[in-house]
Amino acid sequence: MIILKSPREIEEMKTAGQIVADCHREVAKLIEPGITTLEINDFVAKHIMKLGGKQFTKGYNGFPAETCASVNDVVAHGFPSAKPLQEGDLLKLDIVAEYGGWFGDSCWCYTIGQPSPAVERLLKVTKECLELGIAQAIPGNRLGDITSAIQKHAESHGYSVVRDLLAHGVGRSLHEEPSYEHVGVAGKGVRLKEGMVFTIEPMINEGTFRISIDADGWTARTADGKLSAQYEHTVALTADGPLILTAQ
Numbered sequence: 001m002i003i004l005k006s007p008r009e010i011e012e013m014k015t016a017g018q019i020v021a022d023c024h025r026e027v028a029k030l031i032e033p034g035i036t037t038l039e040i041n042d043f044v045a046k047h048i049m050k051l052g053g054k055q056f057t058k059g060y061n062g063f064p065a066e067t068c069a070s071v072n073d074v075v076a077h078g079f080p081s082a083k084p085l086q087e088g089d090l091l092k093l094d095i096v097a098e099y100g101g102w103f104g105d106s107c108w109c110y111t112i113g114q115p116s117p118a119v120e121r122l123l124k125v126t127k128e129c130l131e132l133g134i135a136q137a138i139p140g141n142r143l144g145d146i147t148s149a150i151q152k153h154a155e156s157h158g159y160s161v162v163r164d165l166l167a168h169g170v171g172r173s174l175h176e177e178p179s180y181e182h183v184g185v186a187g188k189g190v191r192l193k194e195g196m197v198f199t200i201e202p203m204i205n206e207g208t209f210r211i212s213i214d215a216d217g218w219t220a221r222t223a224d225g226k227l228s229a230q231y232e233h234t235v236a237l238t239a240d241g242p243l244i245l246t247a248q
Contacts, residue, residue, distance in 0.1 A: 002169060002177045004195030009102075010236045010243065013171075013197065017104035017234050017245030019053040019097040024108050024248055031110045033087045037069035041080035044095055053097040056174060063218060068094035068107070070219075075203050075211050075228040076107075076165055077218040087113035090123075092230045096174060103174045105199055106246035107232035119227065122206060125157045126229040129202040133182070137235050137242040139194040146192075147184030150202045160209035161202060162228070165220060169198045170234050194239055201232030 005013065023044050030043065045066040048055050055066045063077075070078035070092040071085070078092075085091060094107035109123055129150045136145040154161050161182050169176030178190050182202045207226035214221065222228050236243040 002196060003171050004193060005171060005197050006195065010197065012100055013102040013245055016053065016097050016099040016102045019048060019051045019099055020095045020104040020106045021246050021248045022051060023047050023095050024106065027093060028110065031112060033113050034084045036082050036084055037080040038082050040093065041065050041067045041069060048097050053099045056096045056098050056103065072227055073222045073225050075162055075220040075222060076230065077220050079216065079219060085112045088116060090119055090227055090229065101172050103170050104246050105170055105174065105232065105234050107201060107230050109229050109231060122204065122227060122229050125154060125159060126202060126204040127231050129153050129204060130200060130231040130233065133200040133202060134233065134235055134242050134244065137192065137200065137237055139192055139237050141192045142187055143178060143180055143189035143192065144184040145186050146200065147180065147182050148186040151183040154204050160205045162205060162209050162211060164211055165203060167199045167201050171197055192237055194237055196237045197234065199232055199234055201230060203228055203230045
């Protein structure tokens with residue numbers, strides 16, 4: 001069941017979203033060769049608490065850390081580690097915070113040092129996919145209008161869209177309905193309504209859309225070892241259009 005939020009509830013959700021956004025703004029200042037994803041994770045954990053929020057990820061179904069830190073070919077759910085990040089690495093940092101019983105969720109890409117032209121292009125297209133998807137998050141549209149816009153843009157540039165990891169509704173639970181892939185057909189799928197709140201989080205791969213899961217049961221990698229990028233926002237559907245709750 002999709003749980004619609006009132007304007008007052010959406011206003012309350014902004015705080016959780018902005019805690020996540022502030023974490024990303026501050027993390028961006030720390031990113032440089034030699035820093036470890038474990039150091040980044042520890043900073044985020046403390047910063048969430050400093051802002052009055054609660055972390056959620058650590059302990060969720062056994063996940064061991066407060067953030068998902070996914071490097072290079074890791075698509076999502078990477079474990080933070082003590083391995084230093086190196087020049088040219090691509091980090092996807094997924095942060096979740098709870099405040100007042102509401103959740104915010106956003107993943108952002110960070111390049112370590114100077115990115116290659118290929119990485120710059122991948123990030124540009126992935127961010128455009130997110131923006132195109134958000135532009136379709138309008139009451140009266142269909143979920144397929146969002147997903148088809150993302151799929152068409154990614155594939156027109158020679159990339160693929162991950163199917164096996166899903167976007168989701170957000171509210172008093174991190175994972176609500178609808179759950180959906182970022183591929184689809186315009187005009188099809190769930191009718192979008194005012195009060196819906198969900199993530200838009202395209203995962204765009206250089207090569208195949210297929211992924212594999214490591215023995216840890218969490219770490220998702222591209223099946224061919226090529227790079228993957230992701231940008232994610234929590235978005236509320238309002239009478240005035242999409243409202244990005246995790247806007248930085």
